[in-house]
Amino acid sequence: MWRKNWLGIIAEICLIVFISAAAGIAWNRTLLAGAWRGEPTSQAQAAAPKGEELPMPIGLQQVKELHDSKQALLVDARSAAHFARGHISGATSLPLEEARKQPALPFKVKVPADATIIVYCNGFSCHDSMELGKLLMQAGFETVYSFEGGFPEWRDAGHPIATGGV
Amino acid sequence: MAGCGAPHSDGWGMNKVRGPLSAAVRVILGAIFIYAALVKIADPVAFAGSVAAYQILPYFGNYLVAAVLPFLELSCGLLLVCGYRVRGGALIIAGMNLVFMAALASAIVRGLEIDCGCFKQGGPKTSPWIALARDTVFLAMALFVLRGEAKKDRLATTKKPS
Numbered sequence: 001m002w003r004k005n006w007l008g009i010i011a012e013i014c015l016i017v018f019i020s021a022a023a024g025i026a027w028n029r030t031l032l033a034g035a036w037r038g039e040p041t042s043q044a045q046a047a048a049p050k051g052e053e054l055p056m057p058i059g060l061q062q063v064k065e066l067h068d069s070k071q072a073l074l075v076d077a078r079s080a081a082h083f084a085r086g087h088i089s090g091a092t093s094l095p096l097e098e099a100r101k102q103p104a105l106p107f108k109v110k111v112p113a114d115a116t117i118i119v120y121c122n123g124f125s126c127h128d129s130m131e132l133g134k135l136l137m138q139a140g141f142e143t144v145y146s147f148e149g150g151f152p153e154w155r156d157a158g159h160p161i162a163t164g165g166v
Numbered sequence: 167m168a169g170c171g172a173p174h175s176d177g178w179g180m181n182k183v184r185g186p187l188s189a190a191v192r193v194i195l196g197a198i199f200i201y202a203a204l205v206k207i208a209d210p211v212a213f214a215g216s217v218a219a220y221q222i223l224p225y226f227g228n229y230l231v232a233a234v235l236p237f238l239e240l241s242c243g244l245l246l247v248c249g250y251r252v253r254g255g256a257l258i259i260a261g262m263n264l265v266f267m268a269a270l271a272s273a274i275v276r277g278l279e280i281d282c283g284c285f286k287q288g289g290p291k292t293s294p295w296i297a298l299a300r301d302t303v304f305l306a307m308a309l310f311v312l313r314g315e316a317k318k319d320r321l322a323t324t325k326k327p328s
Binding site: 009012015016020021024025027028031032035036059123124148152153156 | 207
């Protein structure tokens, strides 16, 4: 009797897990399809109301490739002090606070609008890069990615970093 | 099955208290999980980020977990609140909590400074230690509910023959 009971419970658990997984996958199918292809997820864009464009998330691997081939400009959204303590080599500092005061104007003079820009800050729990990315897009930059893993992921992967200088 | 034939008259006093208490714990635990699920379903990308911050799963794995886990939390929470198939729901919740605790412990061991990502994504960070303590409480609640269910079952089987 005990055995039958346990089999029943195991079947029950499998059923609950299966139904939930099916619901979850169906609900997030676009997001998952994008992630599967390794594309920057477009979920954020689809969910955002029209008119407000969000920077697309980009993974460490792609950031490394764009960094190495110098195809993208990396922009550090953290404070100047953080930047001085350590940043992705070759990155430009544009703290969110400053960009808010003066919407990316001095930045825009130096960088063409069609440049590929990757913004980052202190990792997944930091949302400054997303905010800065939005500002840059509003300022007219077309291709803006947000590297969500940010400086911690880059550093932990052993990729080149630099210190000092703004 | 040792207790099957034993008389239950002496246990009644406790059961009177345990019954409602177990039901209350069941509903509260269920509601907590429903809340946790809804805030994650609202922002799957942010939750995928929280999962990725643990640096345990590969890239796609983070998104898969972010897609499925909230729905599993939601179903189990609903089952617990409704009192339907409680044992399956509570067992899964206990299992999920064990996984969460293992993930948090590994984050602490590796010295990762991350947000637990347990409830609302973003905002102030919840330290892994607090999250670990909280999950211990949830695990205890799930076990308490399971024990209540087992007791109810035992009562039902002993009552039937009479």
